[in-house]
Amino acid sequence: MSTQIPPQVQNQIAQLQQVQQQAQSLAIQKSQMETLQKESELALEELEKLPDDAVIYRTVGDLQIRSEKQETISKLKEKIETLSLRVQSISKQEERISKRFNQLQEQIQQSMGQQAQ
Amino acid sequence: MTGMNDKDPRNLLMQHREYQRRAEALQQQISMVGLSVQDCQRAIATIEGLENEKEGAHTMVPIGSGSFVYAKLDMLNKVVVNVGAGISIEKSVPEAKETLQKRKNELDKILEKMNATLGQLAQGMQSIEAQVAALQQGVQSGTL
Numbered sequence: 001m002s003t004q005i006p007p008q009v010q011n012q013i014a015q016l017q018q019v020q021q022q023a024q025s026l027a028i029q030k031s032q033m034e035t036l037q038k039e040s041e042l043a044l045e046e047l048e049k050l051p052d053d054a055v056i057y058r059t060v061g062d063l064q065i066r067s068e069k070q071e072t073i074s075k076l077k078e079k080i081e082t083l084s085l086r087v088q089s090i091s092k093q094e095e096r097i098s099k100r101f102n103q104l105q106e107q108i109q110q111s112m113g114q115q116a117q
Numbered sequence: 118m119t120g121m122n123d124k125d126p127r128n129l130l131m132q133h134r135e136y137q138r139r140a141e142a143l144q145q146q147i148s149m150v151g152l153s154v155q156d157c158q159r160a161i162a163t164i165e166g167l168e169n170e171k172e173g174a175h176t177m178v179p180i181g182s183g184s185f186v187y188a189k190l191d192m193l194n195k196v197v198v199n200v201g202a203g204i205s206i207e208k209s210v211p212e213a214k215e216t217l218q219k220r221k222n223e224l225d226k227i228l229e230k231m232n233a234t235l236g237q238l239a240q241g242m243q244s245i246e247a248q249v250a251a252l253q254q255g256v257q258s259g260t261l
Contacts (some may be wrong), residue, residue, distance in 0.1 A: 031137035036202070039201040039202050040119070040193060040201070040202040042200070042201055042202075043200045043201045043204045044202075046200040046204075046206060047200075047206070048205065050206065054206065054207065054209035055195075055197075055206070056204065056205070056206055057197060057204070057205040057206075057207075058203055058204060058205075059203035059204075059205070064197070072204060076202060076204070079202065
C-alpha cells in the first residue's frame with residue numbers, strides 16, 4: 001500500500017500523526033492541570049470555612065508542617081493562579097495544534113484527490 | 118454510541134475496538150476509585166476503633182516495608198484530615214468521620230456512574246458482535 005502513496009504525502013501523513021500525538025499529550029497535560037486546579041479550589045473552600053486559629057498542616061516532601069491559615073490560603077491562591085495560567089497556555093497551544101491538524105488533513109485530502117485523478 | 122446501524126464490517130470492527138479501548142481505560146479508573154473507597158472506609162473504621170482506646174495506649178507507627186516504630190496514642194479527640202492540594206486540617210472526631218463519610222459517598226456515586234457507563238459499553242460491544250454474526254450468517258447462507 002505504502003508504495004502507492006507519493007513520498008510527499010507519506011511525509012504529510014507522518015506529520016499528521018506527530019501532530020495528533022502532540023494534541024493527545026497536550027490534552028493529558030491540560031486534564032492533569034485542571035484536576036490539580038479543581039483540587040486546590042476545593043481545599044481553599046475548606047480552608048476559608050475554618051476559624052483563624054485552626055490547626056493546619058502543609059505537606060513538604062514527606063513531612064507535614066504546621067501552617068497559619070492566612071499564609072496557607074495565600075499560597076494556595078498563588079498555586080491556583082499559576083495552574084490557571086498553565087491551563088490557558090495549553091489551551092492556546094491546543095488551538096494552534098488543531099489548526100495545524102486541519103491544515104495537514106486538507107493538504108493530504110487534496111494530494112490524494114489529485115493522485116486519484 | 119452512534120453509528121450502530123453502519124453495516125460495514127470494517128467500521129463495526131473499528132467501533133468495537135474503540136469501545137474495548139474505552140472499557141479497558143474505564144475499568145482501570147474503576148479499580149483506582151474502588152481503592153480510594155476502601156481507603157476511606159479503612160480510615161473511618163480506624164477512627165471508630167480508636168474511640169474505644171485511651172490516651173497513652175501503646176501503638177506502632179508504620180515506617181514502610183512492614184516495619185514499625187513504637188508510639189503512644191495522644192489527642193484522641195482530634196484527627197488530621199487531608200483536604201487535597203497538600204493541605205491537612207485538624208478536625209474533631211465527629212467532623213473527621215463526617216468529612217470521610219461524605220468523601221466515600223461521593224466516590225460511591227462516581228463508581229456507580231462509571232459502572233453504568235461500562236455496562237453501556239459492554240452492551241454496545243455485544244450489539245456490534247451480534248451485527249457481525251448476522252453479517253457472517255448472511256454471507257454463509259449466500260454462498261451455500
